[in-house]
Amino acid sequence: MVQALNPSSAERHRSVPLQETITRIPGYPRKLVIFKIPASSYWWVRYYADKHIYKRTTKTESKREALEAAKRFYDDINFRMRGGNFEGIPNDVNAAEVVPFRKVCKLLLESEQAKVDRKQQAELTLKNSELRFDKLILPFFGHMDILTINYKVLDEFLQKISKLEPKLSVSTVSNYMGLVRKVLQHGARHGYLEHLPEFPKVGVEDRPRGWFNVGEYKTITKVSKQLAGKRMEWRYHGEAEESTYFCEVGGRLGPNDRLIKRYEMTKDLPDLIVFMVNSYIRPTDIRNMQHKHVEIIRREWTYLRLTLPPSKGHSFPITTMPWAVKVYERICRRQELELGRPVKPDDYVFMTQAKSRDNAMKKLAKQFDILLSITNLKVSNIGEPRTMYSLRHSCIMFRLMFGRAVDTLTLARNARTSPEMIDRFYAAPLQGEMNVGELQSKRRPRPWE
Numbered sequence: 001m002v003q004a005l006n007p008s009s010a011e012r013h014r015s016v017p018l019q020e021t022i023t024r025i026p027g028y029p030r031k032l033v034i035f036k037i038p039a040s041s042y043w044w045v046r047y048y049a050d051k052h053i054y055k056r057t058t059k060t061e062s063k064r065e066a067l068e069a070a071k072r073f074y075d076d077i078n079f080r081m082r083g084g085n086f087e088g089i090p091n092d093v094n095a096a097e098v099v100p101f102r103k104v105c106k107l108l109l110e111s112e113q114a115k116v117d118r119k120q121q122a123e124l125t126l127k128n129s130e131l132r133f134d135k136l137i138l139p140f141f142g143h144m145d146i147l148t149i150n151y152k153v154l155d156e157f158l159q160k161i162s163k164l165e166p167k168l169s170v171s172t173v174s175n176y177m178g179l180v181r182k183v184l185q186h187g188a189r190h191g192y193l194e195h196l197p198e199f200p201k202v203g204v205e206d207r208p209r210g211w212f213n214v215g216e217y218k219t220i221t222k223v224s225k226q227l228a229g230k231r232m233e234w235r236y237h238g239e240a241e242e243s244t245y246f247c248e249v250g251g252r253l254g255p256n257d258r259l260i261k262r263y264e265m266t267k268d269l270p271d272l273i274v275f276m277v278n279s280y281i282r283p284t285d286i287r288n289m290q291h292k293h294v295e296i297i298r299r300e301w302t303y304l305r306l307t308l309p310p311s312k313g314h315s316f317p318i319t320t321m322p323w324a325v326k327v328y329e330r331i332c333r334r335q336e337l338e339l340g341r342p343v344k345p346d347d348y349v350f351m352t353q354a355k356s357r358d359n360a361m362k363k364l365a366k367q368f369d370i371l372l373s374i375t376n377l378k379v380s381n382i383g384e385p386r387t388m389y390s391l392r393h394s395c396i397m398f399r400l401m402f403g404r405a406v407d408t409l410t411l412a413r414n415a416r417t418s419p420e421m422i423d424r425f426y427a428a429p430l431q432g433e434m435n436v437g438e439l440q441s442k443r444r445p446r447p448w449e
Contacts (some may be wrong), residue, residue, distance in 0.1 A: 014039035017046075023063070025070050032074050034058070034066045045070040047077055060100070064146045072147070101149065104141040105133060106185040111186065119309055122284055130178055136161055141180065146187045154180065155200045174202045210384030211393040216377055217277060224270040224371050232370055234260040246370050268350050269367045271331050276391035277398070278321040279304065280415040282386045284311055286364070287357050291332075292345035296325055303326055316413055321395075364388070396422065 017035035021043075025032050043066035046055040054077060058069040109130065115121040141149065141173055154177070161168060161176055165318050176291040179201060186230065187193045192428075212220065230248055236258040237243045244260070281289070288309050295305040306318040328349070335343050335352060348384070354360035368388050372378040379385055396415055399406055408419045 028074055032070060035072050039145050047072045047074060049077055068148055099146050099192045101144045101146050104146055105183050108183050108186040146192055149195045158200050163228055170203055177202055210380045210386040211392045211397050219375055220371055221273055223375050224273055228264040228267045228270055230265050232263050232265060247372050263366055265367055271327050272350055275324055275327045277395045278324040278397050282311055282316055282392055286350050289349045291343050291347050311416060316416055319414055
């Protein structure tokens with residue numbers, strides 16, 4: 001709390017200002033100063049008003065930040081005096097204290113960890129945020145008082161990360177700026193900021209994901225079934241690091257070949273491919289999907305109702321295509337044989353015997369990468385890289401191409417996304433020729449025509 005100075009003689013020598021550090025604030029009364037004392041490495045602020053001396057620590061070792069904190073302290077003291085609160089300032093308020101960006105960032109990460117604990121956010125999302133904070137954000141903003149962060153400072157950071165080599169994509173730069181905004185928003189919620197500064201505009205770069213057309217989908221499905229149960233070797237060929245290839249175990253090594261690692265191709269892979277292309281789910285859903293989340297519906301229509309944990313802020317149940325039911329029943333039969341018992345509600349639908357869910361996803365991702373390498377489908381004809389996420393993209397594209405009168409809102413709700421995301425990313429490759437039948441269709445004549 002702010003108090004009149006009355007130090008005891010025993011500790012006076014530790015709290016007496018160091019004369020060489022006493023600094024007045026330009027444009028403010030001479031009785032407002034900042035200084036250092038032997039007992040602390042922080043700058044302090046002192047102000048004499050109405051026969052009282054008030055002082056506070058700024059909690060910063062930066063002189064520039066201490067000068068700004070002194071100005072806030074001066075305004076706060078005078079505001080309270082004009083409001084009749086002369087006798088003192090509440091203990092929980094320190095207008096002179098510098099609140100470092102690093103401190104608010106720590107509070108934010110604690111809040112994000114709580115979301116992970118409540119299953120409201122994926123742990124991987126939090127880890128990615130922590131990596132970005134440590135890599136670029138905290139080295140630039142960490143020591144700054146959040147009240148000194150304005151448009152100019154934010155623009156300096158934007159220019160700095162925009163000039164990095166290798167060059168960051170527009171979406172990555174936007175993600176960095178979004179994390180900075182998130183910290184300042186968290187500071188405002190805790191009362192450290194009255195309002196957010198204006199942010200420089202980064203721009204938008206839409207990068208639609210690669211997908212598989214019908215022929216490519218048939219190819220990866222067929223080859224994945226052929227590879228199921230086999231062991232593959234990843235090898236270097238020659239000296240160039242990019243010259244790698246996959247082959248079945250047992251093939252002879254050439255004079256310039258070197259074995260890197262062996263991988264087992266599982267029966268989960270072909271089932272995963274067909275299931276994802278018929279169910280709209282994301283790879284993160286595969287990670288979390290247990291049998292208790294799956295319900296077979298047999299009515300007028302046959303489908304799976306997937307009541308999965310929330311993902312990307314959406315929690316709507318997902319309705320699958322009919323073929324997903326056949327795949328799921330096949331998975332259940334296979335797991336019963338492998339486990340020697342009926343499947344349990346808490347068993348995972350894919351890679352149920354993996355050591356951990358991280359291990360399960362790594363194995364599936366690597367198997368899928370091997371499949372794409374063997375089929376030469378890692379990159380689309382227009383240069384778009386393909387991953388497991390491309391299976392979800394293919395599912396949505398097939399509905400847009402072959403579905404009859406499927407409105408975008410219904411599709412977006414079922415795929416746990418928004419109509420805007422459907423239009424900007426998933427439907428970006430959609431061309432008129434793909435739906436030429438719809439374009440050339442005619443209305444039926446009305447009775448009075």
